[in-house]
Amino acid sequence: xxxxxxxxxxxxxxxxxxxxxxxxHASTKEDDxxxxxxxxxxxxxxxxxxxxxxxxxxEVSPVDDGFMSGSMDKTVRLWDLRSPTCRxxxxxxxYPIVAYDIASLVFAVAVNHYSRILLYDPNxxxxxxxxxxxxxxxxxxxxxxxxRPIYMTSLAFxxxxxxxxxxxxxxxxxxxxxxxxxxxxxxEGHVGLERRSLSAPPSIEPAKGSSGEEVSWxxxxxxxxxxxxxxxxxxxDLQSLEPKVGSIDLKLHPKxxxxxxxxxxxxxxxxxxxxxxxxxxxxxxxxxxxxxxxxLRYLVDIPSEPLFxxxxxxxxxxxAIAVTAAFSEANPFGRTSIVPxxxxxxxxxxxxxxxxxxxxxxxxxxxxxENKSGRNATLVNVAGSVSHPETNRLVKNLTATKIGISLPxxxxxEVPYAFYSExxxxxxxxxxxxxxxxGQTYRVSAYDSVVTIVEPEMSILDFKLFSTYFVVAxxxxxxxxxxxxxxxxxxxxxxxxxxxxxxxxxxxxxxATGAGGYQEEWIPEHHLKKSKKGGAxxxxxxxxxxxxxxxxxxKRRKGRK
Numbered sequence: 001x002x003x004x005x006x007x008x009x010x011x012x013x014x015x016x017x018x019x020x021x022x023x024x025h026a027s028t029k030e031d032d033x034x035x036x037x038x039x040x041x042x043x044x045x046x047x048x049x050x051x052x053x054x055x056x057x058x059e060v061s062p063v064d065d066g067f068m069s070g071s072m073d074k075t076v077r078l079w080d081l082r083s084p085t086c087r088x089x090x091x092x093x094x095y096p097i098v099a100y101d102i103a104s105l106v107f108a109v110a111v112n113h114y115s116r117i118l119l120y121d122p123n124x125x126x127x128x129x130x131x132x133x134x135x136x137x138x139x140x141x142x143x144x145x146x147x148r149p150i151y152m153t154s155l156a157f158x159x160x161x162x163x164x165x166x167x168x169x170x171x172x173x174x175x176x177x178x179x180x181x182x183x184x185x186x187x188e189g190h191v192g193l194e195r196r197s198l199s200a201p202p203s204i205e206p207a208k209g210s211s212g213e214e215v216s217w218x219x220x221x222x223x224x225x226x227x228x229x230x231x232x233x234x235x236x237d238l239q240s241l242e243p244k245v246g247s248i249d250l251k252l253h254p255k256x257x258x259x260x261x262x263x264x265x266x267x268x269x270x271x272x273x274x275x276x277x278x279x280x281x282x283x284x285x286x287x288x289x290x291x292x293x294x295x296l297r298y299l300v301d302i303p304s305e306p307l308f309x310x311x312x313x314x315x316x317x318x319x320a321i322a323v324t325a326a327f328s329e330a331n332p333f334g335r336t337s338i339v340p341x342x343x344x345x346x347x348x349x350x351x352x353x354x355x356x357x358x359x360x361x362x363x364x365x366x367x368x369x370e371n372k373s374g375r376n377a378t379l380v381n382v383a384g385s386v387s388h389p390e391t392n393r394l395v396k397n398l399t400a401t402k403i404g405i406s407l408p409x410x411x412x413x414e415v416p417y418a419f420y421s422e423x424x425x426x427x428x429x430x431x432x433x434x435x436x437x438x439g440q441t442y443r444v445s446a447y448d449s450v451v452t453i454v455e456p457e458m459s460i461l462d463f464k465l466f467s468t469y470f471v472v473a474x475x476x477x478x479x480x481x482x483x484x485x486x487x488x489x490x491x492x493x494x495x496x497x498x499x500x501x502x503x504x505x506x507x508x509x510x511x512a513t514g515a516g517g518y519q520e521e522w523i524p525e526h527h528l529k530k531s532k533k534g535g536a537x538x539x540x541x542x543x544x545x546x547x548x549x550x551x552x553x554x555k556r557r558k559g560r561k
Contacts, residue, residue, distance in 0.1 A: 004042050009035065013058040015067070017081060024048075024067060024081075026055035034058070034069055036081060048079050050086050054393055056212075057097045063104040066122075070096035072393060076109055078125065088125050099155035099164075101178070108164065108178075110135075110152045117155070117164070117176070133181035135166060135174065136250045150174075151194070151206035154213070158221035162243055165224060169194035169211035173226065174254070175241065182244040183252070187215075187236050189259040191229035193269055196430065198229060199324055200448035207390055207428070207450075216274035223260075227270030234259040321377060321407075322370045323433050325417075325447035327363070365431060367415040367446050371407045377437045379403040382417045382446075384431035389450045395427065407435070421453045 010028030017024060021040040027033055032054055036046035048069075057070035065081040076096050078088030090096075090109065097110040109118045109129075115136060118129035140147035154167035157178060164176040170192040175185040193211040195202065214227035224236045237260040371377050383400035387393055398419045407413055417431060431447040 002039075004037075004039060006035075006037070009033075013055065015058055015060045017060055017067075018065065024058065024060065026058055026069070028054075032071065034079070046081065046084055048084055048086070050077055051075065056095060056208075059098050059100055059107075061100050061104045062102055066104070068098045068100070068107060070098045070109070078122075090120075090125065097152055097155050099157060101157040101161045102159055103161065106157075106161070106178075108155050108157070110155050110166065112152055113149070115150055117152075117166070117181075119178075131181060133164075133176060134248075134250060135176070135183070137172070137174070137183070137186065137254065138251050139186070139253050139256075149206050151208060151211075153208055153211040154215065156215075156217055158217055159219060160221060163221070163238075163241065165215065165217055167211070167215040167226075168192070169206060169209050173215050173224070175224075175238065177243045179243060180245070180248065182248055183250075183254045184241055184244065185238070186254040186256050187224060187226070188256055189236075189262065190226055190232065190234050193227070193229050193271070195229060196269075196448045197445040200445065203389075203450045205389060205426075205450065210269060210271070214269075214271040218274065225274065229269050231264065231268055231270050233263040233270050235261040235263075321433070321435055321442070321444050322372055323367055323444045323446040325365045325367045325431055327365060362418050362420060365417045365419075365447060367417060367431075367433060369407065369413045369415055369433065371409055371411050373437055374409055375437055376409055377407045377435045379405045379407055379413070379415065380434040380436055380441065382415060382431065382433050384417070384419060384429065384447075386421070386427045386429055389426045389428045396422075398431075426450055426452050 006025075009030050012026040012028050014023050014025040016022075017036075022036065022038050022045065024034055024036050027035060031049075032051040034048040034051075034055060035044050036048070037043075038045050051069065051071040051073055053072035055069050055071045058067065060067040067079050067081070068076060069079065070076050072095055074092050074094060074096070076090040076092065076098055077086040079086050092109065092111050094111050094113040097112070099108045099110075101107070104122065107120055107122055107125075109120065110116070111118065115134060117133040117135060119131040119133070120129050121127075135150055135152070137147070137150065140150075148170070151169045152166055153169050154165075156165045156167070157163070158165070162178055163184070164178040166174040166176060168174065171188065171190065172192075173187040174183060175187070176182065177184055191198070192209075193214055194207055194209040196210055216225055217223075218225060222237070222239045224238060226234050226236070228234060236257050238257070367382060369379065381400045381402045384398035386395045386398065388395060401417055403415060405413070415433070421427075427450070429447060429449060429451045430445065433444050433446050435442055435444070
């Protein structure tokens with residue numbers, strides 16, 4: 001066995017081309033490019049770019065180098081291995097699933113949320129489909145009303161192109177007449193892969209889950225082989241199935257077919273993809289998310305002829321380590337899934353998720369772990385992720401909590417796990433436990449269900465609320481004041497100028513009474529006294545300029561000196 005890695009880009013939906021040494025596959029990392037991979041020297045031969053979101057369906061033409069891809073960007077692209085650019089584009093209202101018939105004369109496109117299957121002529125794909133099939137199962141209305149929608153995850157034509165196998169994520173697959181669109185049969189008896197583990201509670205809204213590669217035709221199209229969530233492999237006999245003619249009656253219940261054989265062999269979910277070889281039936285999976293991958297071979301003793309096939313199964317450690325999870329009682333918003341389940345059983349509609357989780361706050365889960373492996377195990381860590389509830393597209397990985405505790409055989413342990421949510425609305429919450437036994441690491445799903453992220457309850461006594469309002473009020477007040485100063489015209493203030501003080505002129509005739517020709521009443525009394533004692537000596541107050549003295553007075557002063 002040769003193992004090739006693609007750690008940088010990841011591998012999803014591997015498909016063999018007409019060369020047994022090359023495949024094409026979708027990517028799970030970096031981008032949504034489709035890659036043409038040589039298995040001989042482990043090199044990429046071509047890159048096919050164009051899709052803006054994850055590729056969820058990929059099929060190779062059985063007669064030439066063409067292939068189709070369907071993406072979550074709601075487009076179908078037609079390609080050729082010899083050219084990196086797509087040669088055709090279909091824009092659809094929802095996520096598409098694609099398939100070729102055995103002669104590549106027709107290709108089918110299933111459109112989820114509308115329950116429609118469109119059949120196109122490859123030479124006229126730019127025109128309207130020549131046949132539109134409506135997939136409606138009236139028996140679903142006996143379980144709930146309104147009936148639960150059908151989520152299609154795979155399409156496959158029979159080898160004679162008469163029938164169309166529609167794989168679904170629920171507990172039923174369907175067989176359609178590929179010529180006129182009649183619903184012929186309903187395949188039951190398996191557990192759908194809509195949930196990722198048997199311990200996960202069922203959800204009301206349909207989802208893809210891990211479904212998509214678990215059901216296939218045998219090369220002669222006499223049987224259908226399918227996997228199941230409980231690990232069983234089932235075989236349905238379709239040899240007695242005949243096409244219908246006439247008008248289509250959507251209210252007519254389909255024929256229910258139970259498995260001819262149900263085989264056990266592994267504990268985990270079983271999935272497969274059968275290549276259309278003429279002599280043998282083979283299956284392969286290049287990427288398995290978590291757990292180990294094993295190949296089991298079966299020889300089924302069918303009365304008409306022996307049937308040999310191989311099944312690729314995903315082994316999980318659920319039988320070894322049992323883990324269940326529930327929200328802590330301290331979480332005021334947590335509620336168990338019994339409410340929507342009872343509503344579902346009572347034929348009531350329920351539009352919410354199973355559990356409410358508080359946005360922006362610490363939410364706690366309590367994991368109950370029991371070691372049933374018969375060997376000592378070591379609990380490594382608890383981690384989780386949130387994804388889109390319908391498409392299962394990863395939104396964010398949650399923080400992992402390391403444990404590092406040894407769990408002896410038969411022991412039980414409660415492990416707390418806390419996470420913070422940042423995405424309001426419905427999301428799919430997946431929490432798992434990783435443990436190691438004898439050097440091998442295993443992952444066990446503890447919680448996998450749709451939850452609703454709700455806002456926390458408000459209280460008028462909440463300090464955070466008060467502080468938030470105060471800060472907002474201050475900011476708003478400051479902005480309002482600046483706007484007022486800049487936009488509202490301000491009145492100009494008028495300032496009065498100070499006028500200098502004026503000295504009033506003396507009224508009437510002024511008569512000089514002093515010896516120097518000045519008025520004595522204007523001179524302070526102590527200056528007058530000094531003047532009298534000192535005779536004709538002048539004080540500072542008696543000084544006058546030379547221009548004010550008469551000629552005689554000036555001569556007298558010069559004589560005194």
